[in-house]
Amino acid sequence: MSLAPMPWPEHGGPDGGPAILHDFSTNANPLPLPEPLVNALAATDRRRYPDPHYGRLCERLAAHHGVPAHRVLPTAGSSEAIRRLTLLAHLQGLGEAWVPAPGYGDYAAAAYALGLKVHGWPAPATLLEALDRAHHPALVWLNEPCNPTGVSLPHSFWQSLAEIAWAKGHWLVLDRAYEPLRLEGRDPILPGMAARAWQLWSPNKALGLTGIRAGYVLAPTEAAEGLGQRLRALAPSWVLSAEGEQMLLAWWGEAVQAWLADSRRTLEQWRTMQRNLLSDLGWAQRATVTPFWLARPPLPARLLELRLRQLRSAGLKLRDASSFGLPGWVRVSTQSPDAQAALALVWHDSRWKGEEGEGA
Structure with a gap:
Protein backbone atom coordinates (compact mmCIF):
# COMPACT_ATOMS: atom_id res chain seq x y z
CA MET A 1 0.00 0.00 0.00
CA SER A 2 1.18 3.53 -0.79
CA LEU A 3 1.51 5.82 2.22
CA ALA A 4 0.37 9.43 2.35
CA PRO A 5 3.06 12.01 3.23
CA MET A 6 3.39 12.33 6.97
CA PRO A 7 4.32 15.20 9.31
CA TRP A 8 7.45 15.18 11.42
CA PRO A 9 7.58 11.65 12.89
CA GLU A 10 6.41 11.14 16.46
CA HIS A 11 8.59 9.51 19.10
CA GLY A 12 8.36 8.49 22.71
CA GLY A 13 10.24 10.24 25.49
CA PRO A 14 10.34 13.97 26.33
CA ASP A 15 7.62 16.06 24.73
CA GLY A 16 8.25 19.57 26.04
CA GLY A 17 5.97 19.04 29.04
CA PRO A 18 6.75 18.47 32.71
CA ALA A 19 9.35 15.93 33.76
CA ILE A 20 8.33 12.32 33.12
CA LEU A 21 8.50 10.30 36.33
CA HIS A 22 7.82 6.89 34.79
CA ASP A 23 8.43 6.58 31.06
CA PHE A 24 6.70 3.64 29.40
CA SER A 25 6.90 5.41 26.02
CA THR A 26 10.50 4.68 25.02
CA ASN A 27 12.14 1.32 24.40
CA ALA A 28 15.31 2.19 26.29
CA ASN A 29 16.67 -0.21 28.92
CA PRO A 30 15.48 1.24 32.28
CA LEU A 31 18.18 -0.41 34.41
CA PRO A 32 21.10 1.57 35.87
CA LEU A 33 24.28 1.68 33.79
CA PRO A 34 27.16 -0.69 34.54
CA GLU A 35 29.91 0.95 36.55
CA PRO A 36 32.67 0.36 33.93
CA LEU A 37 30.66 2.28 31.36
CA VAL A 38 29.88 5.09 33.80
CA ASN A 39 33.60 5.41 34.53
CA ALA A 40 34.55 5.29 30.85
CA LEU A 41 32.10 8.05 29.95
CA ALA A 42 33.23 10.17 32.90
CA ALA A 43 36.84 9.89 31.73
CA THR A 44 36.02 10.96 28.15
CA ASP A 45 38.32 13.75 26.94
CA ARG A 46 36.00 16.47 25.65
CA ARG A 47 38.79 18.98 25.05
CA ARG A 48 39.98 17.37 21.82
CA TYR A 49 38.43 16.21 18.58
CA PRO A 50 37.95 12.48 18.23
CA ASP A 51 39.96 10.74 15.50
CA PRO A 52 38.12 11.89 12.34
CA HIS A 53 38.57 8.42 10.84
CA TYR A 54 37.61 6.55 14.04
CA GLY A 55 40.31 4.01 13.20
CA ARG A 56 40.56 2.29 16.59
CA LEU A 57 36.79 2.17 16.94
CA CYS A 58 36.26 0.67 13.49
CA GLU A 59 38.89 -1.96 14.14
CA ARG A 60 37.28 -2.95 17.44
CA LEU A 61 33.77 -3.15 16.00
CA ALA A 62 35.03 -5.04 12.96
CA ALA A 63 36.80 -7.58 15.18
CA HIS A 64 33.59 -8.29 17.04
CA HIS A 65 31.56 -8.82 13.85
CA GLY A 66 34.36 -10.70 12.10
CA VAL A 67 34.47 -8.32 9.13
CA PRO A 68 37.08 -6.01 7.56
CA ALA A 69 37.28 -2.58 9.18
CA HIS A 70 36.30 -0.78 5.95
CA ARG A 71 32.81 -2.26 6.25
CA VAL A 72 32.23 -0.35 9.53
CA LEU A 73 30.82 3.16 9.03
CA PRO A 74 30.21 5.25 12.19
CA THR A 75 26.93 7.17 12.37
CA LEU A 85 21.33 5.77 3.46
CA THR A 86 18.14 7.12 1.91
CA LEU A 87 20.13 9.93 0.34
CA LEU A 88 22.63 7.42 -1.04
CA ALA A 89 19.83 5.32 -2.52
CA HIS A 90 18.32 8.44 -4.09
CA LEU A 91 21.67 9.43 -5.59
CA GLN A 92 22.00 5.93 -7.02
CA GLY A 93 18.68 6.30 -8.83
CA LEU A 94 16.32 4.34 -6.56
CA GLY A 95 12.90 5.95 -6.66
CA GLU A 96 10.86 3.83 -4.25
CA ALA A 97 11.07 2.79 -0.63
CA TRP A 98 9.24 0.03 1.23
CA VAL A 99 8.76 0.59 4.96
CA PRO A 100 7.16 -1.51 7.73
CA ALA A 101 3.57 -0.48 8.50
CA PRO A 102 3.41 -0.09 11.43
CA GLY A 103 7.03 0.93 11.77
CA TYR A 104 9.53 3.56 12.81
CA GLY A 105 8.46 6.86 11.27
CA ASP A 106 11.93 8.03 10.23
CA TYR A 107 12.10 5.48 7.39
CA ALA A 108 9.17 7.07 5.57
CA ALA A 109 10.11 10.63 6.58
CA ALA A 110 13.57 10.30 5.05
CA ALA A 111 12.14 8.94 1.79
CA TYR A 112 9.45 11.64 1.52
CA ALA A 113 12.05 14.36 2.09
CA LEU A 114 13.88 13.22 -1.05
CA LEU A 128 7.55 -10.57 -0.74
CA GLU A 129 4.83 -10.39 -3.38
CA ALA A 130 5.42 -6.70 -4.10
CA LEU A 131 9.20 -7.01 -4.39
CA ASP A 132 8.88 -10.04 -6.65
CA ARG A 133 6.61 -8.06 -9.02
CA ALA A 134 8.78 -4.93 -8.99
CA HIS A 135 10.36 -3.77 -12.26
CA HIS A 136 13.01 -1.57 -10.60
CA PRO A 137 15.18 -1.93 -7.49
CA ALA A 138 13.78 -0.37 -4.32
CA LEU A 139 15.07 0.61 -0.89
CA VAL A 140 13.60 -1.87 1.62
CA TRP A 141 13.56 -1.18 5.35
CA LEU A 142 13.20 -3.95 7.93
CA ASN A 143 13.87 -4.26 11.63
CA GLU A 144 14.42 -7.47 13.53
CA PRO A 145 12.98 -7.66 16.15
CA CYS A 146 10.26 -5.30 14.91
CA ASN A 147 9.28 -1.93 16.33
CA PRO A 148 6.58 -1.15 17.55
CA THR A 149 5.25 -4.71 17.70
CA GLY A 150 8.17 -6.48 19.38
CA VAL A 151 7.68 -9.53 17.15
CA SER A 152 10.34 -11.57 15.35
CA LEU A 153 9.85 -12.56 11.71
CA PRO A 154 10.28 -16.26 10.81
CA HIS A 155 13.41 -17.69 9.25
CA SER A 156 11.43 -18.76 6.17
CA PHE A 157 10.53 -15.13 5.45
CA TRP A 158 14.16 -14.04 5.57
CA GLN A 159 15.19 -16.83 3.20
CA SER A 160 12.51 -15.90 0.66
CA LEU A 161 13.30 -12.21 0.99
CA ALA A 162 16.99 -12.78 0.34
CA GLU A 163 16.29 -14.79 -2.83
CA ILE A 164 13.93 -12.14 -4.25
CA ALA A 165 16.12 -9.20 -3.26
CA TRP A 166 19.28 -10.55 -4.86
CA ALA A 167 17.42 -11.49 -8.05
CA LYS A 168 15.81 -8.05 -8.38
CA GLY A 169 18.63 -5.86 -7.08
CA HIS A 170 16.71 -4.44 -4.11
CA TRP A 171 18.62 -2.74 -1.30
CA LEU A 172 17.86 -4.43 2.01
CA ILE A 189 18.90 -13.69 10.08
CA LEU A 190 21.70 -15.93 8.87
CA PRO A 191 25.22 -14.47 8.50
CA GLY A 192 25.21 -15.04 4.74
CA LEU A 200 22.25 -0.52 11.33
CA TRP A 201 23.48 -0.98 14.89
CA SER A 202 22.74 1.55 17.66
CA PRO A 203 23.34 0.28 21.21
CA ASN A 204 21.99 3.32 23.04
CA LYS A 205 18.55 1.67 23.45
CA ALA A 206 20.05 -1.46 24.99
CA LEU A 207 22.28 0.63 27.25
CA GLY A 208 19.58 3.12 28.24
CA LEU A 209 21.69 5.97 26.84
CA THR A 210 19.33 7.43 24.27
CA GLY A 211 20.79 10.89 24.88
CA ILE A 212 24.03 9.75 23.22
CA ARG A 213 23.49 9.64 19.47
CA ALA A 214 25.97 7.06 18.23
CA GLY A 215 25.87 3.93 16.11
CA TYR A 216 27.35 2.36 13.02
CA VAL A 217 26.48 0.77 9.72
CA LEU A 218 27.90 -2.49 8.44
CA ALA A 219 28.08 -2.13 4.67
CA PRO A 220 27.34 -5.17 2.48
CA THR A 221 30.45 -7.12 1.57
CA GLU A 222 30.17 -6.41 -2.14
CA ALA A 223 29.33 -2.72 -1.65
CA ALA A 224 31.86 -1.83 1.04
CA GLU A 245 32.93 7.10 20.42
CA GLN A 246 33.54 6.03 24.02
CA MET A 247 30.15 4.35 24.27
CA LEU A 248 30.80 2.31 21.12
CA LEU A 249 34.32 1.39 22.26
CA ALA A 250 32.85 -0.04 25.47
CA TRP A 251 29.78 -1.63 23.86
CA TRP A 252 31.06 -5.10 22.99
CA GLY A 253 33.38 -5.28 26.01
CA GLU A 254 33.06 -8.22 28.40
CA ALA A 255 31.87 -6.15 31.37
CA VAL A 256 29.15 -4.34 29.45
CA GLN A 257 27.91 -7.49 27.75
CA ALA A 258 27.77 -9.33 31.09
CA TRP A 259 25.69 -6.47 32.50
CA LEU A 260 23.43 -6.61 29.45
CA ALA A 261 22.88 -10.36 29.90
CA ASP A 262 21.92 -9.76 33.53
CA ASN A 276 0.06 -9.78 34.31
CA LEU A 277 -0.76 -6.32 35.66
CA LEU A 278 -2.13 -5.08 32.34
CA SER A 279 -4.13 -8.29 31.96
CA ASP A 280 -5.68 -7.69 35.39
CA LEU A 281 -6.58 -4.16 34.22
CA GLY A 282 -8.41 -5.66 31.24
CA TRP A 283 -5.90 -4.64 28.56
CA ALA A 284 -5.54 -6.73 25.39
CA GLN A 285 -1.89 -7.48 24.62
CA ARG A 286 0.01 -8.79 21.64
CA ALA A 287 2.87 -11.29 21.82
CA THR A 288 6.45 -10.01 21.86
CA VAL A 289 10.06 -11.20 22.06
CA THR A 290 11.29 -7.84 23.40
CA PRO A 291 10.74 -5.73 26.53
CA PHE A 292 8.13 -3.66 24.60
CA TRP A 293 4.84 -4.59 22.95
CA LEU A 294 1.45 -3.34 21.79
CA ALA A 295 -1.45 -3.21 24.22
CA ARG A 296 -5.05 -2.01 24.00
CA PRO A 297 -6.73 -0.59 27.11
CA PRO A 298 -10.47 -1.26 27.49
CA LEU A 299 -11.45 2.21 26.24
CA PRO A 300 -12.71 3.67 22.97
CA ALA A 301 -9.94 5.45 21.07
CA ARG A 302 -11.42 8.90 21.81
CA LEU A 303 -11.37 8.23 25.56
CA LEU A 304 -7.93 6.66 25.45
CA GLU A 305 -6.50 9.93 24.18
CA LEU A 306 -7.96 11.69 27.23
CA ARG A 307 -6.67 9.02 29.58
CA LEU A 308 -3.16 9.27 28.13
CA ARG A 309 -3.19 13.02 28.77
CA GLN A 310 -4.30 12.37 32.33
CA LEU A 311 -1.51 9.87 32.85
CA ARG A 312 0.93 12.37 31.42
CA SER A 313 -0.22 15.04 33.88
CA ALA A 314 0.47 12.54 36.66
CA GLY A 315 4.05 12.00 35.43
CA LEU A 316 3.51 8.78 33.45
CA LYS A 317 3.86 8.53 29.70
CA LEU A 318 2.78 5.77 27.30
CA ARG A 319 3.31 5.78 23.53
CA ASP A 320 0.06 6.40 21.68
CA ALA A 321 0.12 4.05 18.68
CA SER A 322 -2.20 6.23 16.56
CA SER A 323 0.78 7.57 14.62
CA PHE A 324 1.60 3.95 13.73
CA GLY A 325 -1.89 3.62 12.25
CA LEU A 326 -3.18 1.80 15.35
CA PRO A 327 -5.72 4.06 17.11
CA GLY A 328 -6.83 2.67 20.44
CA TRP A 329 -3.50 0.93 21.01
CA VAL A 330 -0.40 1.94 22.93
CA ARG A 331 3.16 0.70 22.84
CA VAL A 332 4.44 0.04 26.33
CA SER A 333 7.96 -0.73 27.47
CA THR A 334 8.88 -2.81 30.49
CA GLN A 335 9.51 -0.66 33.55
CA SER A 336 10.39 -1.26 37.19
CA PRO A 337 7.90 -2.67 39.72
CA ASP A 338 7.64 0.83 41.27
CA ALA A 339 6.69 2.32 37.90
CA GLN A 340 4.17 -0.44 37.33
CA ALA A 341 2.58 0.24 40.71
CA ALA A 342 2.33 3.94 39.87
CA LEU A 343 0.63 3.12 36.58
CA ALA A 344 -1.93 0.89 38.30
CA LEU A 345 -2.62 3.50 40.98
CA VAL A 346 -3.30 6.31 38.51
CA TRP A 347 -5.28 4.05 36.19
CA HIS A 348 -7.62 3.12 39.06
CA ASP A 349 -7.95 6.73 40.28
CA SER A 350 -11.66 7.51 40.48
CA ARG A 351 -11.09 11.12 39.37
CA TRP A 352 -10.26 9.94 35.86
CA LYS A 353 -13.20 7.54 35.68
CA GLY A 354 -15.63 10.31 36.48
CA GLU A 355 -14.37 12.48 33.64
CA GLU A 356 -14.64 9.63 31.15
CA GLY A 357 -18.19 8.83 32.08
CA GLU A 358 -17.53 5.11 32.34
CA GLY A 359 -15.43 2.74 34.42
CA ALA A 360 -12.16 1.49 33.08
Whole structure:
Protein backbone atom coordinates (compact mmCIF):
# COMPACT_ATOMS: atom_id res chain seq x y z
CA MET A 1 0.00 0.00 0.00
CA SER A 2 1.18 3.53 -0.79
CA LEU A 3 1.51 5.82 2.22
CA ALA A 4 0.37 9.43 2.35
CA PRO A 5 3.06 12.01 3.23
CA MET A 6 3.39 12.33 6.97
CA PRO A 7 4.32 15.20 9.31
CA TRP A 8 7.45 15.18 11.42
CA PRO A 9 7.58 11.65 12.89
CA GLU A 10 6.41 11.14 16.46
CA HIS A 11 8.59 9.51 19.10
CA GLY A 12 8.36 8.49 22.71
CA GLY A 13 10.24 10.24 25.49
CA PRO A 14 10.34 13.97 26.33
CA ASP A 15 7.62 16.06 24.73
CA GLY A 16 8.25 19.57 26.04
CA GLY A 17 5.97 19.04 29.04
CA PRO A 18 6.75 18.47 32.71
CA ALA A 19 9.35 15.93 33.76
CA ILE A 20 8.33 12.32 33.12
CA LEU A 21 8.50 10.30 36.33
CA HIS A 22 7.82 6.89 34.79
CA ASP A 23 8.43 6.58 31.06
CA PHE A 24 6.70 3.64 29.40
CA SER A 25 6.90 5.41 26.02
CA THR A 26 10.50 4.68 25.02
CA ASN A 27 12.14 1.32 24.40
CA ALA A 28 15.31 2.19 26.29
CA ASN A 29 16.67 -0.21 28.92
CA PRO A 30 15.48 1.24 32.28
CA LEU A 31 18.18 -0.41 34.41
CA PRO A 32 21.10 1.57 35.87
CA LEU A 33 24.28 1.68 33.79
CA PRO A 34 27.16 -0.69 34.54
CA GLU A 35 29.91 0.95 36.55
CA PRO A 36 32.67 0.36 33.93
CA LEU A 37 30.66 2.28 31.36
CA VAL A 38 29.88 5.09 33.80
CA ASN A 39 33.60 5.41 34.53
CA ALA A 40 34.55 5.29 30.85
CA LEU A 41 32.10 8.05 29.95
CA ALA A 42 33.23 10.17 32.90
CA ALA A 43 36.84 9.89 31.73
CA THR A 44 36.02 10.96 28.15
CA ASP A 45 38.32 13.75 26.94
CA ARG A 46 36.00 16.47 25.65
CA ARG A 47 38.79 18.98 25.05
CA ARG A 48 39.98 17.37 21.82
CA TYR A 49 38.43 16.21 18.58
CA PRO A 50 37.95 12.48 18.23
CA ASP A 51 39.96 10.74 15.50
CA PRO A 52 38.12 11.89 12.34
CA HIS A 53 38.57 8.42 10.84
CA TYR A 54 37.61 6.55 14.04
CA GLY A 55 40.31 4.01 13.20
CA ARG A 56 40.56 2.29 16.59
CA LEU A 57 36.79 2.17 16.94
CA CYS A 58 36.26 0.67 13.49
CA GLU A 59 38.89 -1.96 14.14
CA ARG A 60 37.28 -2.95 17.44
CA LEU A 61 33.77 -3.15 16.00
CA ALA A 62 35.03 -5.04 12.96
CA ALA A 63 36.80 -7.58 15.18
CA HIS A 64 33.59 -8.29 17.04
CA HIS A 65 31.56 -8.82 13.85
CA GLY A 66 34.36 -10.70 12.10
CA VAL A 67 34.47 -8.32 9.13
CA PRO A 68 37.08 -6.01 7.56
CA ALA A 69 37.28 -2.58 9.18
CA HIS A 70 36.30 -0.78 5.95
CA ARG A 71 32.81 -2.26 6.25
CA VAL A 72 32.23 -0.35 9.53
CA LEU A 73 30.82 3.16 9.03
CA PRO A 74 30.21 5.25 12.19
CA THR A 75 26.93 7.17 12.37
CA ALA A 76 25.26 9.62 14.72
CA GLY A 77 22.75 6.92 15.65
CA SER A 78 20.26 5.05 13.49
CA SER A 79 18.14 8.10 12.65
CA GLU A 80 21.12 9.81 11.05
CA ALA A 81 22.03 6.59 9.26
CA ILE A 82 18.48 6.31 7.91
CA ARG A 83 18.72 9.80 6.40
CA ARG A 84 22.14 9.17 4.91
CA LEU A 85 21.33 5.77 3.46
CA THR A 86 18.14 7.12 1.91
CA LEU A 87 20.13 9.93 0.34
CA LEU A 88 22.63 7.42 -1.04
CA ALA A 89 19.83 5.32 -2.52
CA HIS A 90 18.32 8.44 -4.09
CA LEU A 91 21.67 9.43 -5.59
CA GLN A 92 22.00 5.93 -7.02
CA GLY A 93 18.68 6.30 -8.83
CA LEU A 94 16.32 4.34 -6.56
CA GLY A 95 12.90 5.95 -6.66
CA GLU A 96 10.86 3.83 -4.25
CA ALA A 97 11.07 2.79 -0.63
CA TRP A 98 9.24 0.03 1.23
CA VAL A 99 8.76 0.59 4.96
CA PRO A 100 7.16 -1.51 7.73
CA ALA A 101 3.57 -0.48 8.50
CA PRO A 102 3.41 -0.09 11.43
CA GLY A 103 7.03 0.93 11.77
CA TYR A 104 9.53 3.56 12.81
CA GLY A 105 8.46 6.86 11.27
CA ASP A 106 11.93 8.03 10.23
CA TYR A 107 12.10 5.48 7.39
CA ALA A 108 9.17 7.07 5.57
CA ALA A 109 10.11 10.63 6.58
CA ALA A 110 13.57 10.30 5.05
CA ALA A 111 12.14 8.94 1.79
CA TYR A 112 9.45 11.64 1.52
CA ALA A 113 12.05 14.36 2.09
CA LEU A 114 13.88 13.22 -1.05
CA GLY A 115 10.81 12.64 -3.20
CA LEU A 116 10.85 8.83 -3.16
CA LYS A 117 7.56 7.00 -3.54
CA VAL A 118 6.81 5.29 -0.25
CA HIS A 119 4.97 2.00 0.18
CA GLY A 120 4.03 0.41 3.49
CA TRP A 121 4.17 -3.32 4.00
CA PRO A 122 1.79 -4.53 6.73
CA ALA A 123 2.70 -8.22 6.47
CA PRO A 124 5.72 -10.24 5.30
CA ALA A 125 3.74 -11.91 2.49
CA THR A 126 2.72 -8.47 1.16
CA LEU A 127 6.35 -7.38 0.95
CA LEU A 128 7.55 -10.57 -0.74
CA GLU A 129 4.83 -10.39 -3.38
CA ALA A 130 5.42 -6.70 -4.10
CA LEU A 131 9.20 -7.01 -4.39
CA ASP A 132 8.88 -10.04 -6.65
CA ARG A 133 6.61 -8.06 -9.02
CA ALA A 134 8.78 -4.93 -8.99
CA HIS A 135 10.36 -3.77 -12.26
CA HIS A 136 13.01 -1.57 -10.60
CA PRO A 137 15.18 -1.93 -7.49
CA ALA A 138 13.78 -0.37 -4.32
CA LEU A 139 15.07 0.61 -0.89
CA VAL A 140 13.60 -1.87 1.62
CA TRP A 141 13.56 -1.18 5.35
CA LEU A 142 13.20 -3.95 7.93
CA ASN A 143 13.87 -4.26 11.63
CA GLU A 144 14.42 -7.47 13.53
CA PRO A 145 12.98 -7.66 16.15
CA CYS A 146 10.26 -5.30 14.91
CA ASN A 147 9.28 -1.93 16.33
CA PRO A 148 6.58 -1.15 17.55
CA THR A 149 5.25 -4.71 17.70
CA GLY A 150 8.17 -6.48 19.38
CA VAL A 151 7.68 -9.53 17.15
CA SER A 152 10.34 -11.57 15.35
CA LEU A 153 9.85 -12.56 11.71
CA PRO A 154 10.28 -16.26 10.81
CA HIS A 155 13.41 -17.69 9.25
CA SER A 156 11.43 -18.76 6.17
CA PHE A 157 10.53 -15.13 5.45
CA TRP A 158 14.16 -14.04 5.57
CA GLN A 159 15.19 -16.83 3.20
CA SER A 160 12.51 -15.90 0.66
CA LEU A 161 13.30 -12.21 0.99
CA ALA A 162 16.99 -12.78 0.34
CA GLU A 163 16.29 -14.79 -2.83
CA ILE A 164 13.93 -12.14 -4.25
CA ALA A 165 16.12 -9.20 -3.26
CA TRP A 166 19.28 -10.55 -4.86
CA ALA A 167 17.42 -11.49 -8.05
CA LYS A 168 15.81 -8.05 -8.38
CA GLY A 169 18.63 -5.86 -7.08
CA HIS A 170 16.71 -4.44 -4.11
CA TRP A 171 18.62 -2.74 -1.30
CA LEU A 172 17.86 -4.43 2.01
CA VAL A 173 18.50 -2.40 5.17
CA LEU A 174 18.26 -4.26 8.48
CA ASP A 175 17.76 -2.11 11.57
CA ARG A 176 19.20 -4.15 14.47
CA ALA A 177 18.53 -1.67 17.28
CA TYR A 178 16.55 -4.19 19.33
CA GLU A 179 18.48 -7.41 18.77
CA PRO A 180 20.51 -6.81 21.97
CA LEU A 181 17.19 -6.61 23.86
CA ARG A 182 15.76 -9.86 22.50
CA LEU A 183 14.32 -11.80 25.44
CA GLU A 184 13.11 -14.88 23.56
CA GLY A 185 14.25 -17.02 20.67
CA ARG A 186 17.22 -16.59 18.36
CA ASP A 187 18.16 -14.13 15.67
CA PRO A 188 16.58 -15.55 12.47
CA ILE A 189 18.90 -13.69 10.08
CA LEU A 190 21.70 -15.93 8.87
CA PRO A 191 25.22 -14.47 8.50
CA GLY A 192 25.21 -15.04 4.74
CA MET A 193 22.17 -12.84 4.29
CA ALA A 194 23.41 -10.20 6.70
CA ALA A 195 26.64 -9.93 4.73
CA ARG A 196 24.70 -8.84 1.64
CA ALA A 197 22.50 -6.26 3.40
CA TRP A 198 23.10 -2.91 5.04
CA GLN A 199 22.92 -3.30 8.82
CA LEU A 200 22.25 -0.52 11.33
CA TRP A 201 23.48 -0.98 14.89
CA SER A 202 22.74 1.55 17.66
CA PRO A 203 23.34 0.28 21.21
CA ASN A 204 21.99 3.32 23.04
CA LYS A 205 18.55 1.67 23.45
CA ALA A 206 20.05 -1.46 24.99
CA LEU A 207 22.28 0.63 27.25
CA GLY A 208 19.58 3.12 28.24
CA LEU A 209 21.69 5.97 26.84
CA THR A 210 19.33 7.43 24.27
CA GLY A 211 20.79 10.89 24.88
CA ILE A 212 24.03 9.75 23.22
CA ARG A 213 23.49 9.64 19.47
CA ALA A 214 25.97 7.06 18.23
CA GLY A 215 25.87 3.93 16.11
CA TYR A 216 27.35 2.36 13.02
CA VAL A 217 26.48 0.77 9.72
CA LEU A 218 27.90 -2.49 8.44
CA ALA A 219 28.08 -2.13 4.67
CA PRO A 220 27.34 -5.17 2.48
CA THR A 221 30.45 -7.12 1.57
CA GLU A 222 30.17 -6.41 -2.14
CA ALA A 223 29.33 -2.72 -1.65
CA ALA A 224 31.86 -1.83 1.04
CA GLU A 225 34.54 -0.47 -1.29
CA GLY A 226 32.21 1.49 -3.57
CA LEU A 227 28.85 2.48 -2.08
CA GLY A 228 30.16 2.09 1.44
CA GLN A 229 32.84 4.69 0.86
CA ARG A 230 30.31 6.98 -0.77
CA LEU A 231 28.11 6.65 2.31
CA ARG A 232 31.15 7.57 4.42
CA ALA A 233 31.75 10.61 2.21
CA LEU A 234 28.18 11.83 2.81
CA ALA A 235 28.79 12.07 6.57
CA PRO A 236 29.76 15.32 8.27
CA SER A 237 33.21 15.59 9.84
CA TRP A 238 33.38 14.03 13.33
CA VAL A 239 30.00 12.38 12.96
CA LEU A 240 30.49 10.90 16.45
CA SER A 241 31.04 12.96 19.59
CA ALA A 242 33.71 11.96 22.08
CA GLU A 243 30.99 10.41 24.29
CA GLY A 244 29.55 8.52 21.32
CA GLU A 245 32.93 7.10 20.42
CA GLN A 246 33.54 6.03 24.02
CA MET A 247 30.15 4.35 24.27
CA LEU A 248 30.80 2.31 21.12
CA LEU A 249 34.32 1.39 22.26
CA ALA A 250 32.85 -0.04 25.47
CA TRP A 251 29.78 -1.63 23.86
CA TRP A 252 31.06 -5.10 22.99
CA GLY A 253 33.38 -5.28 26.01
CA GLU A 254 33.06 -8.22 28.40
CA ALA A 255 31.87 -6.15 31.37
CA VAL A 256 29.15 -4.34 29.45
CA GLN A 257 27.91 -7.49 27.75
CA ALA A 258 27.77 -9.33 31.09
CA TRP A 259 25.69 -6.47 32.50
CA LEU A 260 23.43 -6.61 29.45
CA ALA A 261 22.88 -10.36 29.90
CA ASP A 262 21.92 -9.76 33.53
CA SER A 263 19.61 -6.92 32.59
CA ARG A 264 17.79 -9.12 30.07
CA ARG A 265 17.03 -11.60 32.83
CA THR A 266 15.68 -8.81 35.02
CA LEU A 267 13.65 -7.34 32.18
CA GLU A 268 12.13 -10.74 31.45
CA GLN A 269 10.93 -10.98 35.07
CA TRP A 270 9.61 -7.41 35.05
CA ARG A 271 7.90 -7.97 31.71
CA THR A 272 6.00 -10.95 33.11
CA MET A 273 4.88 -8.85 36.08
CA GLN A 274 3.81 -5.99 33.84
CA ARG A 275 1.89 -8.15 31.38
CA ASN A 276 0.06 -9.78 34.31
CA LEU A 277 -0.76 -6.32 35.66
CA LEU A 278 -2.13 -5.08 32.34
CA SER A 279 -4.13 -8.29 31.96
CA ASP A 280 -5.68 -7.69 35.39
CA LEU A 281 -6.58 -4.16 34.22
CA GLY A 282 -8.41 -5.66 31.24
CA TRP A 283 -5.90 -4.64 28.56
CA ALA A 284 -5.54 -6.73 25.39
CA GLN A 285 -1.89 -7.48 24.62
CA ARG A 286 0.01 -8.79 21.64
CA ALA A 287 2.87 -11.29 21.82
CA THR A 288 6.45 -10.01 21.86
CA VAL A 289 10.06 -11.20 22.06
CA THR A 290 11.29 -7.84 23.40
CA PRO A 291 10.74 -5.73 26.53
CA PHE A 292 8.13 -3.66 24.60
CA TRP A 293 4.84 -4.59 22.95
CA LEU A 294 1.45 -3.34 21.79
CA ALA A 295 -1.45 -3.21 24.22
CA ARG A 296 -5.05 -2.01 24.00
CA PRO A 297 -6.73 -0.59 27.11
CA PRO A 298 -10.47 -1.26 27.49
CA LEU A 299 -11.45 2.21 26.24
CA PRO A 300 -12.71 3.67 22.97
CA ALA A 301 -9.94 5.45 21.07
CA ARG A 302 -11.42 8.90 21.81
CA LEU A 303 -11.37 8.23 25.56
CA LEU A 304 -7.93 6.66 25.45
CA GLU A 305 -6.50 9.93 24.18
CA LEU A 306 -7.96 11.69 27.23
CA ARG A 307 -6.67 9.02 29.58
CA LEU A 308 -3.16 9.27 28.13
CA ARG A 309 -3.19 13.02 28.77
CA GLN A 310 -4.30 12.37 32.33
CA LEU A 311 -1.51 9.87 32.85
CA ARG A 312 0.93 12.37 31.42
CA SER A 313 -0.22 15.04 33.88
CA ALA A 314 0.47 12.54 36.66
CA GLY A 315 4.05 12.00 35.43
CA LEU A 316 3.51 8.78 33.45
CA LYS A 317 3.86 8.53 29.70
CA LEU A 318 2.78 5.77 27.30
CA ARG A 319 3.31 5.78 23.53
CA ASP A 320 0.06 6.40 21.68
CA ALA A 321 0.12 4.05 18.68
CA SER A 322 -2.20 6.23 16.56
CA SER A 323 0.78 7.57 14.62
CA PHE A 324 1.60 3.95 13.73
CA GLY A 325 -1.89 3.62 12.25
CA LEU A 326 -3.18 1.80 15.35
CA PRO A 327 -5.72 4.06 17.11
CA GLY A 328 -6.83 2.67 20.44
CA TRP A 329 -3.50 0.93 21.01
CA VAL A 330 -0.40 1.94 22.93
CA ARG A 331 3.16 0.70 22.84
CA VAL A 332 4.44 0.04 26.33
CA SER A 333 7.96 -0.73 27.47
CA THR A 334 8.88 -2.81 30.49
CA GLN A 335 9.51 -0.66 33.55
CA SER A 336 10.39 -1.26 37.19
CA PRO A 337 7.90 -2.67 39.72
CA ASP A 338 7.64 0.83 41.27
CA ALA A 339 6.69 2.32 37.90
CA GLN A 340 4.17 -0.44 37.33
CA ALA A 341 2.58 0.24 40.71
CA ALA A 342 2.33 3.94 39.87
CA LEU A 343 0.63 3.12 36.58
CA ALA A 344 -1.93 0.89 38.30
CA LEU A 345 -2.62 3.50 40.98
CA VAL A 346 -3.30 6.31 38.51
CA TRP A 347 -5.28 4.05 36.19
CA HIS A 348 -7.62 3.12 39.06
CA ASP A 349 -7.95 6.73 40.28
CA SER A 350 -11.66 7.51 40.48
CA ARG A 351 -11.09 11.12 39.37
CA TRP A 352 -10.26 9.94 35.86
CA LYS A 353 -13.20 7.54 35.68
CA GLY A 354 -15.63 10.31 36.48
CA GLU A 355 -14.37 12.48 33.64
CA GLU A 356 -14.64 9.63 31.15
CA GLY A 357 -18.19 8.83 32.08
CA GLU A 358 -17.53 5.11 32.34
CA GLY A 359 -15.43 2.74 34.42
CA ALA A 360 -12.16 1.49 33.08
